[in-house]
């Protein structure tokens with residue numbers, strides 16, 4: 196790696212990143228999201244003095260950002276890291292009624308192997324595409340179960356996955372972007388801990404032809420998101 200100029204600083208992002216986008220939105224000249232939208236990456240050093248390093252470090256809700264080259268000033272008084280603010284948010288009560296020790300409940304499921312299809316749902320890759328004479332139809336099977344992990348049981352998290360918040364947009368007539376984000380704070384705690392469990396997914400899909408409108412429908416019983424797109 197090339198030597199860093201003395202007037203530059205360099206940051207790093209750890210595996211704790213939950214791809215929340217905060218650093219990419221607030222410091223877009225330093226961070227960007229990786230191609231599958233699962234983790235932020237640092238793509239450029241930044242000139243010393245351009246930012247207070249604590250503003251960058253404190254921006255991350257899971258303390259995944261660190262300054263690896265450059266001088267870190269003393270922590271500012273009166274500012275709190277986003278991770279501390281997050282911990283202060285009130286979490287809704289657990290719905291678990293099974294009062295056996297969490298170790299027993301975890302032991303019951305610890306050897307079960309999750310299907311690849313269920314894992315794909317958490318990345319937005321459990322999708323179906325259909326074409327009719329007038330429409331393109333995209334369906335996404337959304338996650339149904341909170342993945343098993345010791346902390347799921349230790350923290351009394353439910354088995355049923357809460358619904359994701361979904362955004363659909365068309366940056367071009369034949370390109371659709373779908374974003375889905377988990378909002379339940381209890382479950383999001385597990386995202387920084389369990390493997391293959393980002394708190395959001397992002398898909399950018401090229402359609403075979405131009406479009407003129409769409410309708411989005413989410414079926415919470417079947418956990419299926421359907422987007423019916425009208426062809427021009």
Ligand code: SF4
Pocket residue numbers: 208211212213214215216217218219226234235254255256257258259260
């Ligand atoms: S979790 Fe931290 S490092 Fe990851 S995108 Fe959010 S702010 Fe950036």
